Amino acid sequence: MTEYKKDYFGNVLAFKSDYSGNLDSTYVPQYAISASTSPQTANQIAEATSRLNAGILGVDISMVNPEIMEQIPKEHFKEIDRLMKLTGARATMHAPIVDLAGFTQQGWQEEARKDTERQVKFFVDRAHDLDEDGNTPINFHINTGMPGEQWKKLDKNEYEELDKGVKDELMKRNALREIIPGQFEMQENIGIVNRETGQVNIVKQEVRQYPHGTKVWTPEERLENMNQTEWDKEKLQVFEYQRHKSQIEDRMSMLQREIKPFIDAEKKGVLSEQEKELLDDRMKEIARLNSHINEFDTHINSTLNEIFNQLKYVPDEEKQKTDKMVHEIQKDYRDSLEQIKPIAQKLNQYQKKIENGTLSSDQLTEFQVLNNNLEVLRDKQTRDLQLKLEKTPTPEIWTPSNKLAKEKTAETVANAAFDSYNKYKNHTPIIVLENYQPGLTLGRADDMRKTVDETRNKFAEKLVREKNISESEAKQIAKNLIGVTWDVGHINFMRKQGYGEKEILEETRKIAPYVKQVHITDNFGFNDAHLPPGMGNAPIKEQLRILEKAGFKFEKGNVIVEAGAYVGQFKENPHLYALEYFESPLYTYKTQPYWKDIWETEGKYGLGYGATFPEQHFAMYGSGFSNLPAELGGQIQGDRSRFAGTPNQ
Numbered sequence: 001m002t003e004y005k006k007d008y009f010g011n012v013l014a015f016k017s018d019y020s021g022n023l024d025s026t027y028v029p030q031y032a033i034s035a036s037t038s039p040q041t042a043n044q045i046a047e048a049t050s051r052l053n054a055g056i057l058g059v060d061i062s063m064v065n066p067e068i069m070e071q072i073p074k075e076h077f078k079e080i081d082r083l084m085k086l087t088g089a090r091a092t093m094h095a096p097i098v099d100l101a102g103f104t105q106q107g108w109q110e111e112a113r114k115d116t117e118r119q120v121k122f123f124v125d126r127a128h129d130l131d132e133d134g135n136t137p138i139n140f141h142i143n144t145g146m147p148g149e150q151w152k153k154l155d156k157n158e159y160e161e162l163d164k165g166v167k168d169e170l171m172k173r174n175a176l177r178e179i180i181p182g183q184f185e186m187q188e189n190i191g192i193v194n195r196e197t198g199q200v201n202i203v204k205q206e207v208r209q210y211p212h213g214t215k216v217w218t219p220e221e222r223l224e225n226m227n228q229t230e231w232d233k234e235k236l237q238v239f240e241y242q243r244h245k246s247q248i249e250d251r252m253s254m255l256q257r258e259i260k261p262f263i264d265a266e267k268k269g270v271l272s273e274q275e276k277e278l279l280d281d282r283m284k285e286i287a288r289l290n291s292h293i294n295e296f297d298t299h300i301n302s303t304l305n306e307i308f309n310q311l312k313y314v315p316d317e318e319k320q321k322t323d324k325m326v327h328e329i330q331k332d333y334r335d336s337l338e339q340i341k342p343i344a345q346k347l348n349q350y351q352k353k354i355e356n357g358t359l360s361s362d363q364l365t366e367f368q369v370l371n372n373n374l375e376v377l378r379d380k381q382t383r384d385l386q387l388k389l390e391k392t393p394t395p396e397i398w399t400p401s402n403k404l405a406k407e408k409t410a411e412t413v414a415n416a417a418f419d420s421y422n423k424y425k426n427h428t429p430i431i432v433l434e435n436y437q438p439g440l441t442l443g444r445a446d447d448m449r450k451t452v453d454e455t456r457n458k459f460a461e462k463l464v465r466e467k468n469i470s471e472s473e474a475k476q477i478a479k480n481l482i483g484v485t486w487d488v489g490h491i492n493f494m495r496k497q498g499y500g501e502k503e504i505l506e507e508t509r510k511i512a513p514y515v516k517q518v519h520i521t522d523n524f525g526f527n528d529a530h531l532p533p534g535m536g537n538a539p540i541k542e543q544l545r546i547l548e549k550a551g552f553k554f555e556k557g558n559v560i561v562e563a564g565a566y567v568g569q570f571k572e573n574p575h576l577y578a579l580e581y582f583e584s585p586l587y588t589y590k591t592q593p594y595w596k597d598i599w600e601t602e603g604k605y606g607l608g609y610g611a612t613f614p615e616q617h618f619a620m621y622g623s624g625f626s627n628l629p630a631e632l633g634g635q636i637q638g639d640r641s642r643f644a645g646t647p648n649q
Helices: 045-053 074-087 110-130 156-161 164-172 218-266 273-313 316-356 361-390 401-427 445-467 471-481 490-497 500-516 540-549 564-570 573-583 615-622
Strands: 033-036 058-059 090-094 135-142 151-153 178-179 182-194 202-204 207-211 215-216 398-400 428-435 480-488 514-519 560-561
Touching: 033 090, 033 573, 045 058, 045 074, 058 074, 058 560, 074 090, 074 110, 090 110, 110 135, 151 156, 151 490, 151 564, 164 178, 178 500, 182 218, 182 401, 202 218, 215 218, 218 273, 218 398, 218 428, 273 316, 273 361, 316 361, 316 564, 398 401, 401 428, 401 445, 401 471, 401 480, 428 445, 428 471, 428 573, 445 471, 445 480, 445 500, 471 480, 480 490, 480 500, 490 500, 490 573, 500 514, 500 540, 514 540, 560 573
Parallel strands: 033 058, 033 560, 058 090, 090 135, 135 428, 428 480, 480 514, 514 560
Antiparallel strands: 151 182, 178 182, 182 202, 182 398, 207 215
């Protein structure tokens, strides 16, 4: 009995006979190569049929925009599934471009992330429709347009031109590091996000000349300075409100001293009408000043609350200490409010009487005493809070975009994966995150690995908590269902920052254990040209060797050739160029000639497949039987049947 290899869920993996691969490549098995459909049409059935008719066993439903995606009926995905099963092919899906972390043109927004999460769940459902009995890989770009960390490789001259003091400072701040002996890279800028407002910005490295000497401002140091400035500004605002409040209190105290003789005279009934009017004016002014004091107290209280709210952004290593202090602040604040509340209520009653001119002299005296007591309590409340806040670490209101993107991308993907697993169990689509621009958020291998790890952990925790799955099993499920699509052309964009093939291959080595799918596209390192492999300078074969060594499986459709731009410009089938580049042989036993040697030469029947496409055949032999070779039913010389060769007599 034939033994079929199965995945973790028990699904049969692609079966490959040793004798069926006459077009197997030296680098990529022919059966593993997939072609993408056009993203410009909702008629993905026709697109999939076209790819299948070309003999391709992997069809990637391409990244149509979300609006077009919703124009594709659910039944169409099921029909594509039927076509795949009928032909022994496999479908994958490239989801529309959405920002998984929630970045928009207006900045970062949690609501935008939640909207994206709902979209991702919808896309994953459509991927399931492509294969209800399997685990369809669905691909998402890990970044869109938000800058991440930008590093630049220094050539020998650039490194030697750096002042020694600058080098030392950059090394100390980890903004200059050695890649390999004698070669260095330098951090140029980082994208940052304000967690409260969602505002985005970029901080750059700067070298400034000051009277005391040269000062190097690294991006990380700029970020720390911004957070410290924001924190000091918030606290300074409290002092400013208190200063204005003190000025008003001084004015009110002066007025209270001024009217005291008038109040005593009023008790004796010796005030003249003019003096009564003066006393009434002063009382009303005191009421107005007291209202201003209350307003400043409100501003001070609001600002302190905002400062208090920002403590949730303290560094992780300070979190436990800060949480304890926050608890103390909350308790002290509640106790203080219990003392202030009854006094404030009584003063409010007197305030109305002052405004109506019905406050008696005895009530005025009590009003003054209560007001002084209230100010003492409020000042103590504010002072105690300020003293505690002075001991807290500076909150990281501005945070690196990579840090926020990792956290929010993991949340979006983990939630979508759990939603899908809850519906489809062992037939849940596989979510793969694709690298795009290295200089955008999470564009480098290290950040991608950390993001996938965090996503898997979040997903596994939900499985343990909500599905009562063991921790070890949950981790295995997460590993199976969440991984990476490695685009060998996108990582080639590192050449923009001066990197070469060695650094590109090193990125591939770092990410290799996470890779479940590969995108094959070529370029020259500056634009996403989407050329067929071999037409640019991306080290494609070398990356595939690294991935294979790390355990990447060339299952059916796992290697997707993305050369749509070339097709659009030159109207040629890029699959032929892929066969040439990957050195596909013409025979099972990998004997010469190879496809690269023969595919554009004159076709001969003795050479196996050759270039014997119908249009070439008819150009050589015509469209009738008479010009065909005899062995294919052509005319036999003499008076005999051209089919059987028997005499016509």
